[in-house]
Amino acid sequence: xxxxxxxxxxxxxxxGWGAAVSLLRAGIPTTGVDVRAxxxxxxxxxxxxxxxxxxxxxxxxxxxxxxxxxxxQAETVLFGDNGxxxxxxxxxxxxxxxxxxxxxxxxxxxxxxxxGMLVIDAPVSGGSIKALAGEMSxxxxxxxxxxxxxxxxLDAISAKIFRLGEAVGIxxxxxxxxxxxxxxxxxxxxxxxxxxxxxxxxxxxxxDVISESAGNSWMFGNRGPHIVNGDYTPHSAxxxxxxxxxxxxxxxGAAACPTPLTETALDLFKEASxxxxxxxxxxxxxxxxxxxxxxxxxxx
Amino acid sequence: xxxxxxxxxxxxxxxGWGAAVSLLRAGIPTTGVDVRAxxxxxxxxxxxxxxxxxxxxxxxxxxxxxxxxxxxQAETVLFGDNGxxxxxxxxxxxxxxxxxxxxxxxxxxxxxxxxGMLVIDAPVSGGSIKALAGEMSxxxxxxxxxxxxxxxxLDAISAKIFRLGEAVGIxxxxxxxxxxxxxxxxxxxxxxxxxxxxxxxxxxxxxDVISESAGNSWMFGNRGPHIVNGDYTPHSAxxxxxxxxxxxxxxxGAAACPTPLTETALDLFKEASxxxxxxxxxxxxxxxxxxxxxxxxxxx
Numbered sequence: 361x362x363x364x365x366x367x368x369x370x371x372x373x374x375x376g377w378g379a380a381v382s383l384l385r386a387g388i389p390t391t392g393v394d395v396r397a398x399x400x401x402x403x404x405x406x407x408x409x410x411x412x413x414x415x416x417x418x419x420x421x422x423x424x425x426x427x428x429x430x431x432x433q434a435e436t437v438l439f440g441d442n443g444x445x446x447x448x449x450x451x452x453x454x455x456x457x458x459x460x461x462x463x464x465x466x467x468x469x470x471x472x473x474x475x476g477m478l479v480i481d482a483p484v485s486g487g488s489i490k491a492l493a494g495e496m497s498x499x500x501x502x503x504x505x506x507x508x509x510x511x512x513x514l515d516a517i518s519a520k521i522f523r524l525g526e527a528v529g530i531x532x533x534x535x536x537x538x539x540x541x542x543x544x545x546x547x548x549x550x551x552x553x554x555x556x557x558x559x560x561x562x563x564x565x566x567x568d569v570i571s572e573s574a575g576n577s578w579m580f581g582n583r584g585p586h587i588v589n590g591d592y593t594p595h596s597a598x599x600x601x602x603x604x605x606x607x608x609x610x611x612x613g614a615a616a617c618p619t620p621l622t623e624t625a626l627d628l629f630k631e632a633s634x635x636x637x638x639x640x641x642x643x644x645x646x647x648x649x650x651x652x653x654x655x656x657x658x659x660x
Numbered sequence: 661x662x663x664x665x666x667x668x669x670x671x672x673x674x675x676g677w678g679a680a681v682s683l684l685r686a687g688i689p690t691t692g693v694d695v696r697a698x699x700x701x702x703x704x705x706x707x708x709x710x711x712x713x714x715x716x717x718x719x720x721x722x723x724x725x726x727x728x729x730x731x732x733q734a735e736t737v738l739f740g741d742n743g744x745x746x747x748x749x750x751x752x753x754x755x756x757x758x759x760x761x762x763x764x765x766x767x768x769x770x771x772x773x774x775x776g777m778l779v780i781d782a783p784v785s786g787g788s789i790k791a792l793a794g795e796m797s798x799x800x801x802x803x804x805x806x807x808x809x810x811x812x813x814l815d816a817i818s819a820k821i822f823r824l825g826e827a828v829g830i831x832x833x834x835x836x837x838x839x840x841x842x843x844x845x846x847x848x849x850x851x852x853x854x855x856x857x858x859x860x861x862x863x864x865x866x867x868d869v870i871s872e873s874a875g876n877s878w879m880f881g882n883r884g885p886h887i888v889n890g891d892y893t894p895h896s897a898x899x900x901x902x903x904x905x906x907x908x909x910x911x912x913g914a915a916a917c918p919t920p921l922t923e924t925a926l927d928l929f930k931e932a933s934x935x936x937x938x939x940x941x942x943x944x945x946x947x948x949x950x951x952x953x954x955x956x957x958x959x960x
Contacts, residue, residue, distance in 0.1 A: 524865060534861060536859075540875070541849070542874045545877060548921050556834075561830070569822050569824070572797070574838065574882070616858075617955075620851070624921050653915070655917075
């Protein structure tokens with residue numbers, strides 16, 4: 361079935377790029393779309409087709425993956441000038457892999473549905489390295505027919521597909537809960553490591569002990585070494601969590617649900633971004649805290 | 661060597677009880693001390709000796725484990741009326757297993773050292789079930805001679821002993837960093853689950869997905885099911901984190917190090933305690949958030 365399928369990937373950032381090359385590797389002809397010409401050249405070198413507009417990629421596609429950064433960009437690539445939706449054949453599956461407010465996902469899906477398209481609410485996680493290996497996770501919801509039609513493509517990009525229900529929005533909601541925890545845990549890792557340094561502890565020792573103790577988290581294990589080694593090469597940037605915790609904050613506000621830890625962590629990411637750290641690795645929120653504490657972490 | 665050793669355990673709460681029965685199981689004659697007569701009766705039934713004062717247990721002991729709740733209690737059982745220190749033979753090892761401010765640990769250790777005692781700064785983690793199995797973790801620091809002399813007893817109660825340095829205080833500092841993360845992660849778990857419920861998600865589904873995603877933490881895995889099942893039987897109570905995050909807050913303040921997430925989580929634990937939830941499981945901070953959000957979690 362993969363042999364008769366064509367895919368499009370709109371947005372070749374770190375996650376979209378990983379999905380696009382994973383599709384090629386699975387033998388699925390794939391057209392990549394990005395505003396950056398050099399990224400399109402690189403995708404051609406991988407054996408992919410390219411288009412400069414979403415419309416140019418969507419016409420022949422059975423599955424269109426949307427991997428842009430936020431809801432506004434998703435609206436534009438779907439329904440703006442040369443948008444994908446008007447160019448696609450009815451019955452095309454749109455996999456919305458953007459981390460955006462569940463309310464935005466639902467609104468976009470309703471418009472696509474009205475045009476005869478199938479929609480999967482399909483936010484992803486796992487990071488760029490897993491994406492490149494075709495091993496991201498998909499927190500998916502949508503009609504079974506959409507999952508069935510897109511199955512070979514979904515299998516090509518992911519190691520794990522959570523089927524969370526038939527209603528579009530559930531996937532985005534679960535991703536939002538994941539991002540709440542992930543963002544708070546990154547900020548907590550930064551706070552813990554900064555305090556450890558402030559009281560004179562050896563950071564590698566702290567990392568080793570906590571990694572085997574009740575204070576551990578997935579993010580502590582992943583971002584902790586960035587702080588220990590003072591390496592803030594962006595795998596995922598501070599500004600991503602300004603956006604993602606902003607989504608949590610606005611949706612929680614709409615539900616009248618207090619999220620005090622989210623607000624505290626969001627304030628730290630915003631302040632770090634305002635200090636010029638927005639494009640650095642999200643663990644760089646530790647630099648902000650260290651500066652406030654009057655100490656120096658590795659790499660400062 | 662275990663055959664010639666005697667131990668005392670002061671404070672038979674959940675962790676101290678676990679240590680005491682683990683010592684008996686390893687063949688080390690052990691005297692338990694507690695203010696609750698019914699706990700002493702239970703320890704006798706396990707084959708242990710008992711004493712009603714610390715002095716009554718410390719005279720014959722080679723290793724004295726202090727498992728009381730806080731620094732003030734540790735001061736009392738060591739140096740108050742019928743305290744352990746004056747009754748112990750010089751060279752006795754005092755293992756201070758209390759989570760308390762590193763500054764308090766250092767002050768107690770200096771007094772013990774001045775009386776010719778050996779001291780291990782030995783806060784523990786792992787929870788009551790691991791304690792009962794003799795599998796807690798020890799975040800230890802102190803003189804090698806103290807570790808060597810106490811080795812059979814330490815091995816009896818723990819699956820993992822971190823040797824963090826020769827200076828008393830390091831163990832308590834690392835434990836403090838662990839508690840910072842643990843406390844923030846519990847509160848974050850509560851916040852995430854409350855928001856999940858507020859937006860209409862199925863809590864078991866959220867738990868299953870997050871457990872395999874980047875939002876996971878040791879505490880989410882451990883406390884999440886308490887919230888999903890609405891079971892707030894106290895394995896570790898809200899008031900413990902009022903104390904432990906209070907330690908973090910005061911020590912961070914002394915180091916002029918900002919800890920905004922700690923402060924936010926501490927406020928939640930304090931507010932939950934003030935609402936009468938202090939003796940419930942620490943995950944009950946979710947009930948506080950749910951009440952603020954005007955929703956009901958399981959068990960409410």
